[in-house]
Amino acid sequence: MNVLENERVTAFVQRSREMKYVWIGFLFFLLIITILLSDFIGSVRIPIQSLLEIYGSQIPFLSHFVPHGYTLAQEQIIVQLREPEILGGVVIGASLGIGGAAIQSIFRNPISEPYIIGLSSGASLGAVASIVLGFTIFGIYTQQITAFVFGLSVVFIVYFFALKGGKIHPTYLLLTGVAVSFFVSAIVALLLFTNINLQGEVFFWLLGSLENINWTVLYPVAIVVLITSYAIYLQHRELDAIQMGDMHARSVGVNVERTKRITIFMVALGVSASVSISGLIGFVGLVMPHLSRMLLGGSNRHVIPASGLLGAIFLICADDIARGIVPGVVIPIGIVTGIIGVPFLMYFMRKLTGGRYEG
Amino acid sequence: MNNHLKIVIAVVVVLAVVVGGFVIYHEDATGKAKGEIITITTGDNLPYKLTRIVSLDPAATATLYAIGAYKYLVGGNSYDFYPPNENLPNVTDYPSMDLEQVFNLSADAVISFSNYSRAQVSQLLNNGINYVFLSADAGVNFSVIEKQNTLLGELTGTVPNATLINQWMNVSLSALHADATSYDQSEYNSTPLRGFYYLSSYGGYWTAGNDTFVNSYFQYADIINIAAPYDSGFYTINPENIVNESPQVVILDDSVNASSLNASGSPFESSPAVMNGKVYTTTTNENMFSEPNFRDIFAIQWILFMVYGQNPALPNFPINLTYNPNPNGVS
Numbered sequence: 001m002n003v004l005e006n007e008r009v010t011a012f013v014q015r016s017r018e019m020k021y022v023w024i025g026f027l028f029f030l031l032i033i034t035i036l037l038s039d040f041i042g043s044v045r046i047p048i049q050s051l052l053e054i055y056g057s058q059i060p061f062l063s064h065f066v067p068h069g070y071t072l073a074q075e076q077i078i079v080q081l082r083e084p085e086i087l088g089g090v091v092i093g094a095s096l097g098i099g100g101a102a103i104q105s106i107f108r109n110p111i112s113e114p115y116i117i118g119l120s121s122g123a124s125l126g127a128v129a130s131i132v133l134g135f136t137i138f139g140i141y142t143q144q145i146t147a148f149v150f151g152l153s154v155v156f157i158v159y160f161f162a163l164k165g166g167k168i169h170p171t172y173l174l175l176t177g178v179a180v181s182f183f184v185s186a187i188v189a190l191l192l193f194t195n196i197n198l199q200g201e202v203f204f205w206l207l208g209s210l211e212n213i214n215w216t217v218l219y220p221v222a223i224v225v226l227i228t229s230y231a232i233y234l235q236h237r238e239l240d241a242i243q244m245g246d247m248h249a250r251s252v253g254v255n256v257e258r259t260k261r262i263t264i265f266m267v268a269l270g271v272s273a274s275v276s277i278s279g280l281i282g283f284v285g286l287v288m289p290h291l292s293r294m295l296l297g298g299s300n301r302h303v304i305p306a307s308g309l310l311g312a313i314f315l316i317c318a319d320d321i322a323r324g325i326v327p328g329v330v331i332p333i334g335i336v337t338g339i340i341g342v343p344f345l346m347y348f349m350r351k352l353t354g355g356r357y358e359g
Numbered sequence: 360m361n362n363h364l365k366i367v368i369a370v371v372v373v374l375a376v377v378v379g380g381f382v383i384y385h386e387d388a389t390g391k392a393k394g395e396i397i398t399i400t401t402g403d404n405l406p407y408k409l410t411r412i413v414s415l416d417p418a419a420t421a422t423l424y425a426i427g428a429y430k431y432l433v434g435g436n437s438y439d440f441y442p443p444n445e446n447l448p449n450v451t452d453y454p455s456m457d458l459e460q461v462f463n464l465s466a467d468a469v470i471s472f473s474n475y476s477r478a479q480v481s482q483l484l485n486n487g488i489n490y491v492f493l494s495a496d497a498g499v500n501f502s503v504i505e506k507q508n509t510l511l512g513e514l515t516g517t518v519p520n521a522t523l524i525n526q527w528m529n530v531s532l533s534a535l536h537a538d539a540t541s542y543d544q545s546e547y548n549s550t551p552l553r554g555f556y557y558l559s560s561y562g563g564y565w566t567a568g569n570d571t572f573v574n575s576y577f578q579y580a581d582i583i584n585i586a587a588p589y590d591s592g593f594y595t596i597n598p599e600n601i602v603n604e605s606p607q608v609v610i611l612d613d614s615v616n617a618s619s620l621n622a623s624g625s626p627f628e629s630s631p632a633v634m635n636g637k638v639y640t641t642t643t644n645e646n647m648f649s650e651p652n653f654r655d656i657f658a659i660q661w662i663l664f665m666v667y668g669q670n671p672a673l674p675n676f677p678i679n680l681t682y683n684p685n686p687n688g689v690s
Contacts, residue, residue: 211479
């Protein structure tokens with residue numbers, strides 16, 4: 001390769017990297033637009049003038065200069081209902097997307113997602129136990145806290161069962177996760193069997209919803225998700241190496257077991273916190289990393305933030321559909337993510353992969 | 360400490376402060392006093408009367424109308440049957456209540472019989488809206504219904520009317536029970552009839568067990584509820600128990616297909632109720648069998664009419680209402 005060719009290759013790589021940052025910037029812009037548009041959707045119509053004034057009134061120091069032509073009811077609807085629900089969508093969608101990207105890198109398996117390590121079944125057990133057994137130990141937040149604690153506990157159980165000689169083999173971890181999930185799901189079924197009247201309440205939790213998110217629960221979860229997401233992002237080089245195989249990763253100096261341990265712990269922490277306030281929302285953690293790779297290639301430097309942004313955008317849009325399709329009725333978001341998401345993925349797989357998943 | 364770690368810590372601290380400040384701002388944004396959860400146990404502790412009520416409970420809507428507090432309703436629900444021609448915005452109440460609609464109506468209270476999620480109730484309370492919970496499940500009998508009437512009277516400043524209705528209910532119940540006992544003794548000259556209330560066929564044989572207001576209907580009508588010994592509240596009864604108890608009377612909710620009782624393999628197939636044609640559908644009774652309120656008196660009157668073929672008289676309703684509360688057509 002002569003000097004001229006070398007310069008051309010370097011320029012191409014540089015341009016390609018810049019394009020990826022442009023994509024990430026575009027996704028961020030799209031997220032902001034989605035958030036603003038979503039504030040218009042609900043069973044009560046709120047004029048744009050009132051909406052802008054309510055936004056202005058929330059900006060410190062500026063609120064005194066903004067006219068207050070809106071009603072208290074309109075302020076309550078926007079500030080107390082729609083904003084935490086939409087920002088909850090951002091936080092939960094991002095944590096599922098980022099968690100999915102990290103887990104798929106560790107398992108080197110395209111059909112893995114955060115729930116595969118026992119998180120969903122554990123959180124379900126916590127939520128169902130609190131409903132069926134009537135726990136009230138943490139007041140009105142008992143259900144969220146028990147879901148969080150049980151979700152995290154089951155991941156630890158799966159991890160320690162899968163640990164062999166101080167090492168974690170992806171296939172062994174995957175199978176242990178599936179086995180323990182089945183076991184925990186059987187206990188959930190047993191609990192439901194003992195009190196059949198509560199099946200309705202549990203059913204809605206299992207399908208997921210952003211409807212019940214308020215500022216009080218969103219605040220701690222947002223902090224946890226921010227920290228864990230950043231911690232996962234800091235592992236992007238190590239995860240890239242692990243994607244090529246444990247042996248390869250060790251050969252380039254990566255401490256494989258430490259990286260897996262930190263990543264699994266961070267994913268478990270972030271996704272457990274998210275699931276505890278939303279219930280189980282499927283599809284996002286599985287598909288958004290794939291969509292990111294289709295758009296931006298395989299490097300986790302780009303895949304992790306893009307999966308977070310796409311997860312957030314997708315979940316807000318799904319929530320808009322859940323809220324808007326039948327006025328006044330909020331359809332469980334898990335139904336929407338499945339019905340809308342699958343054709344969406346099929347379309348993008350055909351359009352964007354260019355045969356990369358074939359053969 | 361390397362630079363990278365310093366940046367991470369700085370970012371986390373800044374984010375925590377910004378998000379925390381944002382949340383604290385929003386927690387206090389409404390500036391309204393917190394609402395309260397009100398039940399017949401807590402009683403009315405409010406320093407004011409309710410004047411903007413959303414009723415997600417059809418039984419409460421009817422009671423508020425009867426005690427003269429209908430003018431304080433700003434929102435109803437799609438299951439409201441009485442009073443007819445309701446001209447209130449319907450607030451969505453299933454699978455969860457639509458809080459946007461409730462907030463938009465500037466309600467000062469929501470009345471419900473459903474166990475909505477704690478998060479939803481907490482949203483109401485945090486925004487200064489009271490939550491009045493009137494149970495319709497196990498434990499609700501006529502004594503509880505009267506306490507609910509009184510509570511609604513206290514909350515809306517209409518206690519005298521609520522008291523009048525309670526007195527009317529007590530007199531009516533005594534009269535109906537006396538009538539039922541006399542029919543029973545004179546016509547059948549035997550032990551009381553065995554009855555079954557078939558609420559729904561969805562997922563099993565749903566019925567009303569012990570400690571329900573429907574069970575009270577049977578008691579005042581001098582009919583033995585065959586489902587009472589097996590469980591409390593509304594539940595699905597084992598069909599073997601239906602066969603074993605062999606009901607002589609079956610009251611069907613209008614959602615249940617009467618012809619299904621004759622079907623081969625049905626636990627009612629060879630019961631005296633089906634053999635003797637003593638199966639009665641509540642078609643025209645406007646939810647009297649699903650709403651615990653003062654109109655349940657008329658449900659007992661209807662049972663006595665259908666089962667015994669008698670037409671027991673009731674004392675006049677103590678309040679003059681535009682719409683006759685008695686769906687049996689008797690004023």
